[in-house]
Amino acid sequence: xxxxxxxxxxxxxxxxxxxxxxxxxxxxxxxxxxxxxxxxxxxxxxxxxxxxxxxxxxxxxxxxxxxxxxxxxxxxxxxxxxx
Amino acid sequence: xxxxxxxxxxxxxxxxxxxxxxxxxxxxxxxxxxxxxxxxxxxxxxxxxxxxxxxxxxxxxxxxxxxxxxxxxxxxxxxxxxxxxxxxxxxxxxxxxxxxxxxxxxxxxxxxxxxxxxxxxxxxxxxxxxxxxxxxxxxxxxxxxxxxxx
Numbered sequence: 001x002x003x004x005x006x007x008x009x010x011x012x013x014x015x016x017x018x019x020x021x022x023x024x025x026x027x028x029x030x031x032x033x034x035x036x037x038x039x040x041x042x043x044x045x046x047x048x049x050x051x052x053x054x055x056x057x058x059x060x061x062x063x064x065x066x067x068x069x070x071x072x073x074x075x076x077x078x079x080x081x082x083x
Numbered sequence: 084x085x086x087x088x089x090x091x092x093x094x095x096x097x098x099x100x101x102x103x104x105x106x107x108x109x110x111x112x113x114x115x116x117x118x119x120x121x122x123x124x125x126x127x128x129x130x131x132x133x134x135x136x137x138x139x140x141x142x143x144x145x146x147x148x149x150x151x152x153x154x155x156x157x158x159x160x161x162x163x164x165x166x167x168x169x170x171x172x173x174x175x176x177x178x179x180x181x182x183x184x185x186x187x188x189x190x191x192x193x194x195x196x197x198x199x200x201x202x203x204x205x206x207x208x209x210x211x212x213x214x215x216x217x218x219x220x221x222x223x224x225x226x227x228x229x230x231x232x233x
Contacts, residue, residue, distance in 0.1 A: 008134050008206035009217040052220065059139035061202060075136060075204075079220025082133070082164060082205025083117050083176050083196060 002068060004033070007077035013047045023070050030055050030074060031064035052079050085160060086144040088135065090167040093177055102159050102181040109158050113188035114179040115196055121171045123218070126211040133166045133175070136204035140164070147198040151180070154194070155187040162195060164205065197228040 005018040027033050034055075038045045056075040057066045068074060087093075095116065103109040119131050148160045163177040176199070180191040207218040 005136070007136055007204065008208070012217075056136070056139060056204070059136070059142055061143070075139070077136070077204065078206065078217070080201065080204055081207045081218045081220055082135070082203050083200040 002027075002033075002070065003073045004037075005073070005075040007075060009078050010047055010076055013043060023068070028067060029064065030057065030062060030066045030068060033068060033074065034064060034076070048076060050078070053077075054079060085148050085162070086141055087161075087163045088137075088140050088144070088166055089163065090165060093163050093165070093174065095174075095177065098161065098163060098177050098179055102161065102179045106158050106181060108183060109181040110183050111185040111188040112179060112181045113185070113192040114177065115192050116174050116178075117176040117196075119169050119171050119173050119175060123209060123211075126213070128209045128211055129171060130210040131169045131175070132208045132210075132215075133164075133169060134206045134208065135164075135166050139204050143203045144199065147195055147202060150198070151191045151194055155182065155191045157182045157187065157191055160191060160195065162199065164199075164203070166205070194231055197224070197231065200224045201228045 001020045002023050003018060004021055006014050006016060011017050027036060034048050038048050054077050055062055058073050099112060099114055102112050121128055144162045151157060151160050157180055159181040161179050165175055169175060178192055178195045180188045182188045201224050208215055209218055
């Protein structure tokens with residue numbers, strides 16, 4: 001299982017803050033996971049399909065080609081706006 | 084503590100003093116404070132809510148400080164960022180740097196803010212007369228951080 005978190009506007013638009021997903025052989029990278037989630041429907045496609053999407057793997061910013069492993073913590077969120 | 088994420092207000096005087104207390108080699112302290120503005124993109128803003136990613140937030144701020152230490156000879160550097168509900172005029176963030184001379188203090192302070200704005204997982208939601216909205220990331224912030232890798 002992996003833990004997938006959604007923050008800020010993504011959390012609101014998707015209506016979920018986080019979920020556990022079983023890792024199967026087809027999910028090898030963050031990009032695979034993103035594609036898998038986008039296939040859930042129009043809202044998912046719109047939100048996670050944004051080009052400005054940011055992602056983190058085990059609480060570190062990463063690029064979509066980052067490989068994922070069982071027990072990883074992944075997060076998707078819009079561009080950060082702190083400061 | 085070089086990194087603090089908190090809901091409470093912070094004391095600027097205390098934070099600034101802590102940058103050079105018992106550090107007689109410090110000749111320069113540069114600080115930056117960001118405040119909640121009453122106007123954004125032409126709309127009146129009455130309040131902000133700051134969401135963050137607990138755990139990753141603290142890690143990312145510490146990493147940004149570590150990068151600044153690698154780049155400049157700094158005695159101390161600290162970041163305090165508030166989260167939760169903030170009213171207009173309240174401080175959001177404090178960044179402070181202590182070094183021997185002013186130039187590295189100014190530069191590192193700028194560097195810390197540029198990275199914080201583009202790499203630390205905080206999101207602002209603002210209250211306006213027409214409702215609440217999430218603040219969108221700015222292209223200018225992305226450009227600002229790119230100059231450090233150019």
